[in-house]
Amino acid sequence: MSRVSLATSLLMVLAASEALAQETYRPPTPLGLDEYFAIPEENPLTQQKVALGKRLFFDPLVSSDRSRACASCHRPSLAFSDSVPVSAGVGGSQETRNTPSILNRAYGQSLFWDGRAPSLEGAVLQPIQGPREMNLPLPELLARLAADSGYRREFSGAFAEGPTGSSLAQALASYVRSLRAGNAPVDRYLFGDSTALTGEARAGMRLFAGKANCIACHAGPNFTDERFHNTGVTWGSADLGRYGVTGREEDKGKFKTPSLRNVALTAPYMHDGTLATLEQVVDFYDRGAGPNPHLDEEIKPLNLTPQERHRLLAFLGSLTGEIPRD
Numbered sequence: 001m002s003r004v005s006l007a008t009s010l011l012m013v014l015a016a017s018e019a020l021a022q023e024t025y026r027p028p029t030p031l032g033l034d035e036y037f038a039i040p041e042e043n044p045l046t047q048q049k050v051a052l053g054k055r056l057f058f059d060p061l062v063s064s065d066r067s068r069a070c071a072s073c074h075r076p077s078l079a080f081s082d083s084v085p086v087s088a089g090v091g092g093s094q095e096t097r098n099t100p101s102i103l104n105r106a107y108g109q110s111l112f113w114d115g116r117a118p119s120l121e122g123a124v125l126q127p128i129q130g131p132r133e134m135n136l137p138l139p140e141l142l143a144r145l146a147a148d149s150g151y152r153r154e155f156s157g158a159f160a161e162g163p164t165g166s167s168l169a170q171a172l173a174s175y176v177r178s179l180r181a182g183n184a185p186v187d188r189y190l191f192g193d194s195t196a197l198t199g200e201a202r203a204g205m206r207l208f209a210g211k212a213n214c215i216a217c218h219a220g221p222n223f224t225d226e227r228f229h230n231t232g233v234t235w236g237s238a239d240l241g242r243y244g245v246t247g248r249e250e251d252k253g254k255f256k257t258p259s260l261r262n263v264a265l266t267a268p269y270m271h272d273g274t275l276a277t278l279e280q281v282v283d284f285y286d287r288g289a290g291p292n293p294h295l296d297e298e299i300k301p302l303n304l305t306p307q308e309r310h311r312l313l314a315f316l317g318s319l320t321g322e323i324p325r326d
């Protein structure tokens with residue numbers, strides 16, 4: 001190789017790596033949330049990936065008949081959850097579990113009600129291929145994306161490669177990771193604005209952390225311990241939750257504690273959407289949830305007065321924060 005062409009190719013390599021050396025970033029932390037959340041080393045957060053993931057999230061191209069987008073079930077106006085007990089997938093199919101909010105999942109330690117995915121990267125392709133969701137084989141989606149010049153450009157801008165299974169998962173995971181919501185009345189109160197909560201909600205907060213014992217599981221800035229508990233919701237149904245992942249007897253009927261942030265927006269409730277309102281949820285806990293041989297030991301009948309139930313509901317209502325709309 002001549003000296004000139006060696007220099008030119010070196011320059012070209014440098015220029016290419018320069019173009020790809022995008023700035024990694026951490027979006028500003030909404031009030032009340034932890035500053036820190038884990039970002040996998042192999043998928044640093046960049047604005048290009050988040051923008052691409054967002055475009056994919058709202059695009060029905062990711063479903064077999066092009067009728068459903070991620071956002072069809074994870075609706076931004078409902079804190080990225082759905083308003084029905086179980087969402088509709090393609091071709092009249094139905095989910096078997098309730099669509100959870102996917103806000104603040106950057107803090108998640110495992111994904112899905114049964115925790116079967118250890119990371120967002122490992123979770124986001126499941127709904128695309130799931131027969132009850134988008135029912136689209138991955139190779140077909142990759143072919144659709146490769147045939148679209150806009151997507152081709154965005155993929156090569158965000159990654160060193162075009163659309164592949166891994167770049168697709170990384171882009172979607174980056175977008176979901178960027179979706180954080182805080183700055184709820186409870187946060188403003190705890191960070192010094194004594195007028196942010198009504199007296200009723202303040203009394204509800206004391207119940208939440210005291211007599212009603214909700215904090216035993218709905219703990220920390222995201223109101224979840226990220227662990228699995230049996231509260232006996234629909235005990236006896238075919239869905240045994242965590243047991244399906246571990247096969248351990250003691251995991252029968254355990255589901256992941258959901259975050260309670262924005263819970264007023266995410267009805268209906270529980271892994272199967274069987275409780276329609278927060279009133280019903282509070283009544284459920286008040287009577288000692290769903291008794292069964294594996295019921296969590298933190299669950300006991302609460303004997304709340306009507307006034308206490310009211311206060312607890314007022315507190316749950318104060319957990320609604322600023323929702324990212326896109």
Ligand code: HEC
Pocket residue numbers: 057062068069070071072073074087088089090095096097098099100101102105108110111112113114120123124125127128132133134172176
């Ligand atoms: C047909 C409705 C539907 C569509 C479409 C859908 N989801 Fe979901 N999503 C669900 C349901 C239901 C669950 C819970 C499933 C479970 O726990 O087994 C879920 C769970 C998740 C979770 C885990 C949340 C948690 O708390 O652990 C993530 C992340 C997620 N979806 C992202 C996506 C992305 C990204 C897309 C688009 C590629 C998508 N979803 C499309 C219904 C849907």
Ligand code: HEC
Pocket residue numbers: 208212213214215216217218228229230231232233255256257258259260263266268269270271272278281282285286296298299312
């Ligand atoms: C032993 C742990 C534990 C305790 C104590 C507990 N929860 Fe839960 N909570 C869970 C689990 C696990 C789920 C999901 C259960 C399921 O769907 O099968 C859940 C679900 C919920 C939901 C539904 C959220 C959604 O998005 O569907 C609400 C609301 C809720 N809990 C509020 C409360 C309140 C209020 C209290 C106190 C009265 C409380 N919880 C006490 C573990 C607990």
